[in-house]
Amino acid sequence: AQSVTQLDSQVPxxxxxxxxxxxxxxxxxxxxxxxxxxYPNQGLQLxxxxxxxxxxxxxxxxxxxxxxxxxxxxxxRKPSVHISDxxxxxxxxSEDGAQKLVFGxxxxxxxxx
Amino acid sequence: xxxxxxxxSRVICKSGTSVKIECRSLDFQAxxxxxxxxxxxxxxxxMATSNEGSKATYEQGVEKDKFLINxxxxxxSTLTVTSAHPEDSSxxxxxxxxxxxxxxxxxxxxxNGTRLTVT
Numbered sequence: 348a349q350s351v352t353q354l355d356s357q358v359p360x361x362x363x364x365x366x367x368x369x370x371x372x373x374x375x376x377x378x379x380x381x382x383x384x385x386y387p388n389q390g391l392q393l394x395x396x397x398x399x400x401x402x403x404x405x406x407x408x409x410x411x412x413x414x415x416x417x418x419x420x421x422x423x424r425k426p427s428v429h430i431s432d433x434x435x436x437x438x439x440x441s442e443d444g445a446q447k448l449v450f451g452x453x454x455x456x457x458x459x460x
Numbered sequence: 461x462x463x464x465x466x467x468x469s470r471v472i473c474k475s476g477t478s479v480k481i482e483c484r485s486l487d488f489q490a491x492x493x494x495x496x497x498x499x500x501x502x503x504x505x506x507m508a509t510s511n512e513g514s515k516a517t518y519e520q521g522v523e524k525d526k527f528l529i530n531x532x533x534x535x536x537s538t539l540t541v542t543s544a545h546p547e548d549s550s551x552x553x554x555x556x557x558x559x560x561x562x563x564x565x566x567x568x569x570x571x572n573g574t575r576l577t578v579t
Contacts, residue, residue: 390570
């Protein structure tokens with residue numbers, strides 16, 4: 348069975364600083380990887396996904412993540428964060444052919460002015 | 461774009477009563493919906509997969525008689541927490557997959573969640 352580990356439960360950074368949220372997964376088969384963002388008292392919104400092809404995927408709001416098969420990682424990065432990026436971020440994995448997602452524990456990103 | 465609507469957003473009920481939560485896909489048909497539970501400051505745990513026209517598939521450890529799921533139409537799935545107790549208090553989130561291409565290729569769309577408080 349697959350699993351997802353987000354190494355940092357909380358990440359505080361200053362506004363306009365770069366940030367990296369770490370995600371590692373384990374699976375015995377091919378996987379599809381996702382990052383979701385959750386704002387307070389809301390559901391989840393898809394931020395970006397890796398299905399195949401280029402290992403570097405980008406979102407429309409400046410986030411990017413790189414799939415590294417050898418390190419079984421899918422870290423999320425942004426070169427310059429904004430106050431509005433304050434949220435909980437979840438990494439998730441779906442095994443080849445499976446419909447359901449398995450989520451990591453989440454990382455709370457706090458942006459300080 | 462595709463939207464998943466969940467209702468109610470908040471509900472408070474007394475111990476022993478039952479509560480129904482609705483999950484609707486607003487502009488697409490969803491043959492499969494998923495119900496998640498999220499405890500404070502924790503991740504989402506998949507409870508069950510709701511299949512239109514057939515029985516739901518429950519994850520290990522989830523009581524099917526406690527959490528009744530009905531997926532009677534292609535746009536509506538309901539989760540009923542029966543005989544609720546304080547330990548059932550949690551944030552429940554539904555999701556649906558936009559039926560485009562292979563199942564794993566289309567992302568999940570999530571509802572805004574229902575915060576259940578059992579007193």
